[in-house]
Amino acid sequence: MNSSIEIKQLTKQYGAKVAVDRITINIADGELFALLGMNGAGKTTLINMLSTITQPTSGDALLNGKSIVTEADQVKKFIAVSPQETAIAPNLTVRENLELMAGLYGFDKQTVKQKTDQMIQRFSLQPYEKSKSKTLSGGWKRKLSIAMALISDPKILFLDEPTLGLDVLARRELWAVIEKLKEKTTIILTTHYLEEAESLSDRICIMQDGRIKAIGTVSQLNEQAGTSKFEDTFIKLVEDGGQQ
């Protein structure tokens, strides 16, 4: 399988603090790749660099062959991000938020309408499409935020804690949407929910202090840790010293 994302020695330093330390990973086309780790492990910083929001201190990453350092403008055409905090325009309606995002990616009027209708349908947003987004509950805001990321049909999608704050039903609903995206879209997902990573991911990368602690499929990681439950695996790998 071709690599959709090639991360080479990617590093981010804030003064003396190294947030991401010489990360090198290849992620295949259509793969759902999860980043796990405790708070401050460097997951969001890594996603921010890959999505061109933050400039790396050193190293590079190629997304579909385009450099995030020298070809960020090209990269922006085929990626989308759903940030950790709900990122919506509060005084626009649900429909207007979706239309705004589609328009910014350069789709014509008819396509904008068509894609907006699709997203409203897919995320069951019909009852709220004319409501100002600031009036929605936390769960619906997050759904809208993810729909806004998907409306451009990105080749690579970054989901930073996509189900944070959602109830069980809403979370399962979103898992189903993410499952459907697999194969067609390369997805990098950060999460604190271990069962989410276990259920959705092709491979999982456990990060600690900006470095890769372990990487592999759930069964490979379980094998590496010598446990049968992924939660035990995660705890054992995080508590263990040394890097991979």
Add this chain to the structure above:
Amino acid sequence: MKMTIFAKRTTKEIIRDPLAVLFGIGFPVVLLLLLSAINRNIPNDLFNIERLTPGVAVFGLSFMSLFSAQLIAKDRASSFLTRLFTTPMIAADYILGYALPLVPIALAQGIVCYAVAFLLGMKFSLSIVVALIMLIPISFIFIGIGLLCGTVFSEKAATAICGALLTNLTAWLSGTWFDLNLVGGAFKAVAYVLPFVHAVDMGKAAAIGAYADMLPHLWWVLAYGAALVVIAVATFRRGMKIS
């Protein structure tokens, strides 16, 4: 194209906050009414409506700084801007998308201000139309200051700077409320290095049809407006990279 789409969003965000728009447009009107009432009750013609209105119209534009600063600062705080940074928009799309919707609001504010002045006894002439048109380049100074503050500071700090500090600076250093020659010296010299008094002097000259007197002040206004927008774009671009 992307700039137009983003500008539409900015317009909706502004007009859907009617209290802010009402306050922005209504404040110069309140000032005019109040000062005209004072003028009727004092012996000297201190707040003559013909001289006062161009100054109040410029002073009212300081609210455009507040609007623009709040818009950017709120977007930065809410992660909405972070999301937009991953789209194919460039720095100029953002700045113009934030700035351009404020220009018609600035013009509307000026029209309402002059309309009230007519009701209070100001004589209408075609030169008033020129004075209104001159509010457009002046508005870029205030919008530019707001964009810069919103890009650099938090919402709270940007609101304080544009809402309190800037309105005071404009009030004291624009010659709207008193003739700067009365103070003179360093105060007047500093005022004439800043754009506010030039904007008011240009407005006053335009309103009475003394177009030749507008010129030196127009260059100051245009230079400050262009410089502030360029600096805002550069600062925003830098912010996009740093973020």
